[in-house]
Amino acid sequence: MKDYDYHQPTELADALRIKKGHGGEARFVAGGTDVLVLKRAGRLDFQALISLRRVQELQGISQDKGVIRIGGGTTLTQLTASELVRGKLPALHDAVSVMGCTQMRNLATVGGNVMSAVSSGDTIPPLLALEAVCRLASPEGERAVPLADFFPGPRQTNAQDDEVLLALEFPAPQPNCGMAFYKLGRRAALDLAVVSVCILLELEAGGKRIAKARAAAGAVGPTPLRLRAAEEKLTGAAPSEETFAAAAEAALAEAKPWDDVRASRWYRQEMIRVVLPRVAWTAVQRAQTGGRS
Numbered sequence: 001m002k003d004y005d006y007h008q009p010t011e012l013a014d015a016l017r018i019k020k021g022h023g024g025e026a027r028f029v030a031g032g033t034d035v036l037v038l039k040r041a042g043r044l045d046f047q048a049l050i051s052l053r054r055v056q057e058l059q060g061i062s063q064d065k066g067v068i069r070i071g072g073g074t075t076l077t078q079l080t081a082s083e084l085v086r087g088k089l090p091a092l093h094d095a096v097s098v099m100g101c102t103q104m105r106n107l108a109t110v111g112g113n114v115m116s117a118v119s120s121g122d123t124i125p126p127l128l129a130l131e132a133v134c135r136l137a138s139p140e141g142e143r144a145v146p147l148a149d150f151f152p153g154p155r156q157t158n159a160q161d162d163e164v165l166l167a168l169e170f171p172a173p174q175p176n177c178g179m180a181f182y183k184l185g186r187r188a189a190l191d192l193a194v195v196s197v198c199i200l201l202e203l204e205a206g207g208k209r210i211a212k213a214r215a216a217a218g219a220v221g222p223t224p225l226r227l228r229a230a231e232e233k234l235t236g237a238a239p240s241e242e243t244f245a246a247a248a249e250a251a252l253a254e255a256k257p258w259d260d261v262r263a264s265r266w267y268r269q270e271m272i273r274v275v276l277p278r279v280a281w282t283a284v285q286r287a288q289t290g291g292r293s
Helices: 012-025 036-041 075-083 085-090 090-095 102-107 110-116 126-128 228-234 241-253 266-288
Strands: 005-007 026-029 050-052 062-065 069-070 133-138 141-146 164-169 177-184 197-204 212-217
Touching: 012 026, 012 050, 012 164, 062 085, 069 228, 075 085, 075 090, 075 102, 075 110, 085 090, 090 126, 090 177, 090 197, 110 126, 110 164, 110 177, 126 177, 126 197, 126 212, 177 266, 197 266, 212 228, 212 241, 212 266, 228 241, 241 266
Parallel strands: 005 050, 026 050
Antiparallel strands: 062 069, 069 164, 133 141, 133 164, 177 197, 197 212
8 A cells, every 4th residue: 555645737837736735745756667666665755746747738849949849748658759859869769769668668758867867867868968958847937957967966956846847958950960879788778878878969061070069978977977078079070080089088087987786987988988989970970861870
């Protein structure tokens, strides 16, 4: 028998009102794939659970005036089925496609993955590379926080207790832009990342130089990481083995990998050297072809 109250509001205002009434004793939940596991393990306690699954304001994937918006309640299955995601955000599609099993993707949401704030969260590196902004809603109104500034520490976010992740918003990639993501795990799916890397490259006309670079990684430090030093090595350079190797070394200087049951610090460092150039080459190929190949 459950030892907490359960609420299923259909409007954001009602969800926020219920949370205010319960205060710190209530938790928001979307898919529940993380919260309920932690509850059963005794690592999380609450007296009320507020489901966001039916809240319409948190749904939808859209593009308007060059800005893409993904509702916080969008499931991973909805992301993989979206033509907008598949066509314009291939790295996000790459990431979601290797997350868990079909049943889990039917429940889990992009907002839940971000709010869990784990270093190995698969949707986070692509969203960091896209320079996503978190749109947060509370009884006092809305505010925006860049995703790059959203994780002050392990399993921590800058969201307040009464805030909901309404949506993630970011500029739509340009036509001469390519992006790719790769997760190295102990198996292809149903596993946490040992190292994950996302690269976004915008090529100059003719494709001989990189006009813009964005890079991010997961599971290489206590929080998901924007690889700014690697971006500096990539920007303005010609796509080459030497350029990408230099970017990988710069990423190593930024990363803070650790030893755990999944991999050693040494192995993670070596895999950054291997994975980052491969992902960069895939991003170049996609920028050149305008597709997912």
